[in-house]
Amino acid sequence: MSTPRRTGVASALAILLFLSACSTPVRINGAEVDSKVPFLSLLEQEWRKERAGEKHASLANETSCWLLREPKTGNLQPRAFCGPIRHLEDAGKPGVFDEMEFEPRLIGDKQVSVDPDDVDPGDTGLEAPEGVELYRPDGRTPVPAEQVPQPQPPAAGSGEIIKYESASFQTGTEPEDAVIKAPGFTFTLNRFGTLDRLGVGGGRRWPLVPADHEEFLAFTVTRLYDPEFNRGRAGTPETYSLRVGEKTTPLEELLGYKKGLFAISEDPVTLVASVPVGAEAELVVGVAGVDQTISLRTGKRTSTTAAAYYRGKTTAGANRQYTPRPATNGDFQLQHSITFTEASVSPFDRDRSWAPKGQMWLYLDWDQRTSQRAGAKANLYRADYDPGDSIRLTGPDKKAIEIVEGNPVSKINSDRDGTIVALVPDSITSITVEYAPQGHFQVTSSYTNSDATPKEGDFKFEPETFTIDLS
Structure with a gap:
């Protein structure tokens, strides 16, 4: 009968402790x-x-x-x-x-x-x-x-775009080549993906969830300036936006782009947008009225504009020397030489802006140009080149390519170096140069009574043809 006795003692002790605590x-x-x-x-x-x-x-x-x-x-x-x-x-x-x-x-x-x-x-x-x-x-x-129930976080506004408090987020996809090339800079999509919610931070006291029937689409971008880009007469105003369906939202302020300058031009920026679940969303980068786009669902460039920036080859060495040689007709003698150094293509020209749709600018650099009269009666003559017949550019289809500027024989005493500028199809794979300087000469008015013969005539240098591979 000892067990009940111990139980009674324990109960009494518990009551004593309770009373002690209360007192x-x-x-x-x-x-x-x-x-x-x-x-x-x-x-x-x-x-x-x-x-x-x-x-x-x-x-x-x-x-x-x-x-x-x-x-x-x-x-x-x-x-x-x-x-x-x-x-x-x-x-x-x-x-x-x-x-x-x-x-x-x-x-x-x-x-x-x-x-x-x-x-x-x-x-x-x-x-x-x-x-x-x-x-x-x-x-x-x-x-x-x-x-006590868990409180529900607030929801973002439909289509709301928020600057993420961190430079980048750790989930999502890192695309291999999600780069937009533009005059003077590149714009890269570093990472993209979806988020369930945004945590506390960046001035937010509470977590944030997407709007009803929407999801958070996060993306990190970086804009890098091209130090080799030289601005010309053509303006390069930039625009940045997010396009979801028919809705386009400007991003300049969120990206730090103000009055043509990036406050933090080379730091990554992460933005988070509340978008309809599964809806296609594109980054839109515009320069001087031409837009380029990247999908935030695939990380692929979706635009076809500015195609020349994305060719496998945008420059090619020419290294073709037109060695010094004479053109002679009686007392008239003329020496000429030139070296064609390099060809390049671009969709944008710093002085002329964008090439028309489906075309690109072709540049053919030349230097060491010489053109001088020779012989005992050199000063009695003047010579004028025929630019149109002296040089001819053609593509693989043999169609002539019009030279816009920089013909090396446009003037007899032109610069020693320069650049031929032309418009070509943006799909062209090679350029053939047919160079045969030619023109007309005559005795100047001061020497019409001289014994120089002939008094006038045509001249033509030995032709030379070469092809530049742009494929």
Whole structure:
């Protein structure tokens, strides 16, 4: 019959401990105070004003504030735990209490004064600390934490675009060659993908989810300036936008592009857009009225404009020397030489802007050009080249290519170096150059009575033909 006796002793001990706890006085800084702690209502009032009314918070059906009392001494800590409550920004924190810190002042006769100005909100998402009682004079206990629902994060506006607080995000796809080439710079899509939500940061106090029936599409881009680009007479105003279906949203401000200058020209920028689930979305980069696009679903360039930038070969060495040689007719003698050095193509010309659709600019550089009269009677003559017959450019289809500028025989005393400029189809694979300088000569008016013969006539240098491979 010993077992019932031990049970009775244990029950008596439990009752004794309960009574002892209940009889423990309430103290502040060791001094006993009124156990009704009237200032607790002030703390609760301040908490409801500061924290409980937040937009993105979920409260239990019953909420209160509790003082923290040390069981053995009855001393109160200068803080209260209020709740239960869950704040959206506390996702992942273990507790459901807000901390309210205060400065108690003893005013005699066991009374305590707390100035509202000395009550400050502390941490949130706290658990009740071990070894400390949650004390209220009415004995009320907190509602279990599992009964406090998780708050729902706010949603972005439909089509809203947000600058991500980090330079890049870690998920998503890194495309191999998602680059837009433009006059003076390249614009690269470094990474793209979808996100379930945006976390706290970047000026946001709460997480953010996409708008209804939409998803977050995140993308990191970098704009790199081309230091070798020389601006000319043609303007290069730039535009940046996101196109989703029929809607186009400017991105200049988010990317830091202001008045033609990038504030942070070579730093990656990540943007997050709320777009309809599965909808096609494109980055649009425009320069001087010509747009180029990249898909944010595939990472592929979707535009066909500025095609010459993306050819397998945009430059080719010519290295063709037209060695010095004479053209002679009686007393008339003329020496000529030139070297063709390099050919290149581009969809954009710094002075003429974009080539027409389906075409590109061809440049054929030349230097070491000489053209001078020779012989004893050299000064008696003048010579004029026929530019149209002296040089002829053709493509693989044998059709003539019109020279826009830079014909090396346009003037007898032109520069020693220059560049032929022409418009060619943007699909052309080779250029054939037929060079045969020719023209007309005659004795100048001051020497019409001289014995120079003939007085006038035609001249033509030995022709030379070569082909430049652009495939």
